[in-house]
Amino acid sequence: xxxxxxxxxxxxxxxxxxxxxxxxxxxxxxxxxxxxxxxxxxxxxxxxxxxxxxxxxxxxxxxxxxxxxxxxxxxxxxxxxxxxxxxxxxxxxxxxxxxxxxxxxxxxxxxxxxxxxxxxxxxxxxxxxxxxxxxxxxxxxxxxxxxxxxxxxxxxxxxxxxxxxxxxxxxxxxxxxxxxxxxxxxxxxxxxxxxxxxxxxxxxxxxxxxxxxxxxxxxxxxxxxxxxxxxxxxxxxxxxxxxxxxxxxxxxxxxxxxxxxxxxxxxxxxxxxxxxxxx
Numbered sequence: 001x002x003x004x005x006x007x008x009x010x011x012x013x014x015x016x017x018x019x020x021x022x023x024x025x026x027x028x029x030x031x032x033x034x035x036x037x038x039x040x041x042x043x044x045x046x047x048x049x050x051x052x053x054x055x056x057x058x059x060x061x062x063x064x065x066x067x068x069x070x071x072x073x074x075x076x077x078x079x080x081x082x083x084x085x086x087x088x089x090x091x092x093x094x095x096x097x098x099x100x101x102x103x104x105x106x107x108x109x110x111x112x113x114x115x116x117x118x119x120x121x122x123x124x125x126x127x128x129x130x131x132x133x134x135x136x137x138x139x140x141x142x143x144x145x146x147x148x149x150x151x152x153x154x155x156x157x158x159x160x161x162x163x164x165x166x167x168x169x170x171x172x173x174x175x176x177x178x179x180x181x182x183x184x185x186x187x188x189x190x191x192x193x194x195x196x197x198x199x200x201x202x203x204x205x206x207x208x209x210x211x212x213x214x215x216x217x218x219x220x221x222x223x224x225x226x227x228x229x230x231x232x233x234x235x236x237x238x239x240x241x242x243x244x245x246x247x248x249x250x251x252x253x254x255x256x257x258x259x260x261x262x263x264x265x266x267x268x269x270x271x272x273x274x275x276x277x278x279x
Contacts, residue, residue, distance in 0.1 A: 062099075
């Protein structure tokens, strides 16, 4: 079934991701209040601070969940800059184009692209290619949260110079109320991880990681199957994931029926005086 990506769909997807990330910040604040993690809502968008160097420190839904005024943009910039953080907006293209002109006038520049992929979910149309083969996959229980995070961080270590930060983010993710961590096993040992988070009947798929020696055994295929089946059981009608354009992750998702809904652009501005605002 062809999926039509309009603003209504973007609002559902961006809103679900924004609420999930707000829940992450609240979980972080409960676990580590000294970090100063906070979030705020401005013109419908979610602005997250989880440390000046955190990948989560940015906004979600800006321009698609509401129409920000100049005062709204001032408030968001103050929220980040008073904490010594750059200002990043992860933005859907389904916004009023004039907002991009306003960001450019404020000194922002595009710095990253990501594809949002989506799959309509029904029990009868789960991808057949996912059935049968691959390693055993299952939901992890709360007692396995630390092991789940360590396996995930191990799988990411060779791709990121921030392995310690990845482990930290995964530990907090596993403790979120909406979190459903999954593991795939080889000879009874966890070798791959993935996360399912549910908001507003949208299944957000993230955290896919496999340790090097267990790759190319179908672990992520099995984890995708397990998560989609669970999402259907939980009443979800949409699944969402994000991938770098042209990446292996995008290719694999499209093999299993996901469609590119739209390409987001992350806009960034670093601390310091920006261009003068017209009065």
